[in-house]
Amino acid sequence: MPGFDPSASPRLRAKIFLGSLLVAIVSIVAARNVLAQARPGTVDITVTSRTPNAVQVEEHYVLGISSPLELRVLTRPCMVIENLIIERDGVALAVAETRKGPWIIWRDTTGHGGDSLLVRYNVWLGGSRTIPLAHLTAPLPGVDSSRQGPVTVSVQFGRGEAQVEFPHMTRQAPKAWSGRYVAAPSFVKVGGPAFVCDRNPPAGDNGGLVWRYWLLLGIMVVWVPIYLSWARRTGDRA
Amino acid sequence: MTGAHLTAFYVIVGAYLVLVCGIGLYNYRRASTEEGFLAAGRSLGPIMGGATLMANQVSAGATIGMVGFHYFSGISYAWTWPLVWIGWVVAALFVAPQIRRVPGLTLPDFFAARFESKAARGIAALFILVVYAVMLSAQYQAGGLLFGLVGGMDYSRAVMLVAGITTAYTVLGGMYSNAHVGMLKAVLLLGSYAIAVPWLLGHVGSISEIGEALTAIDPRLTGNWFGWRQLIAISMAIGLGLAASPYEISAIYSMQSRRTTRLAIGYSFLFQACIGIGVLLFGLSMRVAMPQLPAPDLATPVLGMSILPPWIGLLVLLAAVVTFTRTGGAILLTVASAVSHDIYVELFRPAASERAKVLASRLAVITFSAIPVALALRQFDLVNFIVIWAARLMVSFLFIPVVVGLNWRRATRAGAIASMLGGMATCLIWSRLGSPYFLGLDPAEAGVLVSALAMFPVSLMTRPASEDTLRQFFGAEPKASQKA
Numbered sequence: 001m002p003g004f005d006p007s008a009s010p011r012l013r014a015k016i017f018l019g020s021l022l023v024a025i026v027s028i029v030a031a032r033n034v035l036a037q038a039r040p041g042t043v044d045i046t047v048t049s050r051t052p053n054a055v056q057v058e059e060h061y062v063l064g065i066s067s068p069l070e071l072r073v074l075t076r077p078c079m080v081i082e083n084l085i086i087e088r089d090g091v092a093l094a095v096a097e098t099r100k101g102p103w104i105i106w107r108d109t110t111g112h113g114g115d116s117l118l119v120r121y122n123v124w125l126g127g128s129r130t131i132p133l134a135h136l137t138a139p140l141p142g143v144d145s146s147r148q149g150p151v152t153v154s155v156q157f158g159r160g161e162a163q164v165e166f167p168h169m170t171r172q173a174p175k176a177w178s179g180r181y182v183a184a185p186s187f188v189k190v191g192g193p194a195f196v197c198d199r200n201p202p203a204g205d206n207g208g209l210v211w212r213y214w215l216l217l218g219i220m221v222v223w224v225p226i227y228l229s230w231a232r233r234t235g236d237r238a
Numbered sequence: 239m240t241g242a243h244l245t246a247f248y249v250i251v252g253a254y255l256v257l258v259c260g261i262g263l264y265n266y267r268r269a270s271t272e273e274g275f276l277a278a279g280r281s282l283g284p285i286m287g288g289a290t291l292m293a294n295q296v297s298a299g300a301t302i303g304m305v306g307f308h309y310f311s312g313i314s315y316a317w318t319w320p321l322v323w324i325g326w327v328v329a330a331l332f333v334a335p336q337i338r339r340v341p342g343l344t345l346p347d348f349f350a351a352r353f354e355s356k357a358a359r360g361i362a363a364l365f366i367l368v369v370y371a372v373m374l375s376a377q378y379q380a381g382g383l384l385f386g387l388v389g390g391m392d393y394s395r396a397v398m399l400v401a402g403i404t405t406a407y408t409v410l411g412g413m414y415s416n417a418h419v420g421m422l423k424a425v426l427l428l429g430s431y432a433i434a435v436p437w438l439l440g441h442v443g444s445i446s447e448i449g450e451a452l453t454a455i456d457p458r459l460t461g462n463w464f465g466w467r468q469l470i471a472i473s474m475a476i477g478l479g480l481a482a483s484p485y486e487i488s489a490i491y492s493m494q495s496r497r498t499t500r501l502a503i504g505y506s507f508l509f510q511a512c513i514g515i516g517v518l519l520f521g522l523s524m525r526v527a528m529p530q531l532p533a534p535d536l537a538t539p540v541l542g543m544s545i546l547p548p549w550i551g552l553l554v555l556l557a558a559v560v561t562f563t564r565t566g567g568a569i570l571l572t573v574a575s576a577v578s579h580d581i582y583v584e585l586f587r588p589a590a591s592e593r594a595k596v597l598a599s600r601l602a603v604i605t606f607s608a609i610p611v612a613l614a615l616r617q618f619d620l621v622n623f624i625v626i627w628a629a630r631l632m633v634s635f636l637f638i639p640v641v642v643g644l645n646w647r648r649a650t651r652a653g654a655i656a657s658m659l660g661g662m663a664t665c666l667i668w669s670r671l672g673s674p675y676f677l678g679l680d681p682a683e684a685g686v687l688v689s690a691l692a693m694f695p696v697s698l699m700t701r702p703a704s705e706d707t708l709r710q711f712f713g714a715e716p717k718a719s720q721k722a
Contacts, residue, residue, distance in 0.1 A: 072529075074451060074526070100454040101450045101451060101453060101454025102447070102450050102451050102454065103451065103454050103455070135529065135530060136530065137530075138530075139530045139532060149544070165441065166441040166442075166527075166545070167527070167528075167544055167545040168543075168544055168545060168546060168547060168548065168551065170241075179544065180544075181528070181540070181544050182387070182528075182531060182532060182536060182540050182544070183528050183529075183530045183531045183532065183540075184528070184530065185527055185528050185545075186526060186527055186528065186529055187527070189441055203446075204446075204450035204453075205450060205453050206445075206446045206447075206448075206449025206450050206453060206460060207449055207450075207452065207453030207457050207459070207460030207461055208449075208460055208461060209313060209445060209446070209448065209449030209452065209453070209460035209522075210445050210446050210449055212313055212460070213313065213445050213518075216313075216316055216317065216319075216320070216515075216518075217515060219320050220319070220320065220507075220511035220514070220515070221511075223320065223323065223507060223511075224504065224507045224508050224511060227327070227503075227504045227507060228501070228504035228505075228507075228508075231330070231497070231500040231501045231503070231504045232501065234497060234500055
């Protein structure tokens with residue numbers, strides 16, 4: 001190896017030394033990235049927008065669990081999810097699909113184990129600007145509350161100007177956005193004109209949240225002026 | 239949070255620090271007497287007073303802990319707001335007007351004056367030290383979680399930073415600073431929630447859409463995760479505890495008059511209503527937007543850091559920082575008064591100069607701020623559970639002696655001491671015996687019941703307070719013919 005040749009010129013030796021140092025640094029950084037990627041509980045989600053109405057979502061998980069999986073995805077009216085592929089350690093999983101309110105649930109029926117999980121699907125947005133992201137229905141082991149969250153979401157836009165409105169992401173390139181999170185968001189909302197969906201979905205079951213919310217608000221709205229008018233009428237007596 | 243966003247967070251927190259220290263320095267001279275330091279010279283008007291009462295109550299338990307509670311348990315916990323307000327009405331009717339009849343600075347002052355007992359004063363002061371250490375640890379824990387997640391800071395360092403901020407402005411300005419920072423807290427909370435809540439709903443969905451998504455996850459999220467039995471028990475602990483809470487009573491002592499106090503309670507309802515709705519919608523929206531957070535207490539930090547646009551997020555995070563530092567300040571001040579005023583001055587050095595009293599108060603703030611740090615580093619439970627536990631102890635110990643003592647002439651020193659000790663012991667034993675309801679009673683209910691059972695018979699069996707004392711609190715006793 002020339003690096004060990006004592007007769008090499010000092011300049012060459014410096015170049016070789018600096019070159020080796022650079023290679024070592026690059027290797028360490030690459031190894032750290034690989035280790036970080038391999039840490040259980042990490043998730044990489046890539047959203048590729050092909051047209052304003054069609055996107056592909058690809059999610060890579062390092063699970064750290066061997067139990068059967070259940071994934072959940074939030075849908076909107078007129079939205080269609082198709083071409084679903086779920087692979088665990090490279091083996092395609094058969095999933096049972098059920099609907100529960102606005103969520104679609106995919107349950108693994110094969111019971112195949114493995115640490116890595118790939119989920120890929122296409123979404124026809126149907127005029128909505130909301131892109132659903134599938135997520136596991138149970139928390140992943142190894143996920144902690146460190147600032148460098150284990151979930152990375154990247155959005156690549158195709159044609160046209162676009163930006164990510166929800167959740168907060170930073171622009172990496174003119175058409176690329178990304179963000180890092182403590183847990184997977186259930187959707188990404190992108191900017192741009194939304195079209196009105198002409199399919200009126202049947203009213204779902206909100207579990208009484210609406211009337212409970214308005215009753216609570218009503219009690220508060222009534223309570224404050226009634227109390228204040230009483231307090232104003234009282235003098236400084238006991 | 240990285241780069242410019244993180245820098246902006248530190249700049250805004252730094253600006254807040256400079257501002258609160260400025261407020262402290264501005265008030266330093268005014269807080270040079272004991273009445274100035276501990277009771278703001280009895281100068282607070284209704285709006286400033288309302289902000290102070292709200293700022294005492296709306297702690298990290300609300301802006302961090304309650305958001306987390308709504309995140310994991312849905313809407314039902316929100317019913318505690320109007321239920322807790324019943325406790326405030328009790329305070330407006332049966333505590334605030336009566337307690338202002340006799341000059342005092344702290345709750346133990348009341349015990350000493352009403353029951354003519356140094357022992358009652360000392361027991362109350364010691365109790366305040368213990369329970370408020372727990373309460374303060376919840377504020378530090380919330381601060382540690384927020385700074386740890388948002389600023390990437392080590393949790394223990396973050397806890398110490400929060401303790402440092404809280405101590406600094408409390409030492410400088412006492413109750414004056416607490417009142418001004420309370421107003422700042424009200425403005426920041428209301429302002430940031432008024433911007434953040436509509437933005438969040440605009441992106442996550444309407445109340446109905448959120449309801450559909452949550453019902454599908456778990457129907458209890460939109461119904462009754464907590465049953466009415468639990469809600470009433472928790473609300474009773476918090477609400478009735480507030481009616482006799484030492485830091486709220488210090489705030490009542492700081493107001494201009496009894497009428498001012500009643501109005502201030504009304505304005506505090508207004509502030510609380512806005513914050514309660516905001517906290518509820520934050521928690522519910524976050525459960526839909528990010529359903530698998532590793533811990534519910536992270537809902538607010540993650541909302542501010544990763545969900546909202548940077549400037550709205552920073553406002554929400556700053557409001558949370560102000561919340562736990564301000565409530566921490568109120569707690570520290572109450573504890574400092576227990577140590578310096580009730581123990582040092584009243585029990586050991588009654589002849590201490592005004593300067594020595596204020597110095598003792600400031601030293602007590604600094605010394606005591608360290609104890610809850612040790613508790614916060616252990617992270618015993620979710621923030622709101624710690625707050626509820628402390629509230630249970632408070633109501634069991636204080637509610638009956640304070641309310642009955644203020645409204646029943648026959649209450650005696652022995653009755654009050656038996657009531658305090660019996661209530662606290664029962665609450666502690668009940669907490670150990672079983673959950674949630676040993677013999678059908680929550681620890682707070684059992685504590686209050688035993689406290690009342692001790693107060694009435696023991697008082698009737700012992701000698702009442704002197705006529706002079708009773709006249710101060712109740713006026714002249716009606717004559718027999720008037721009674722008839």
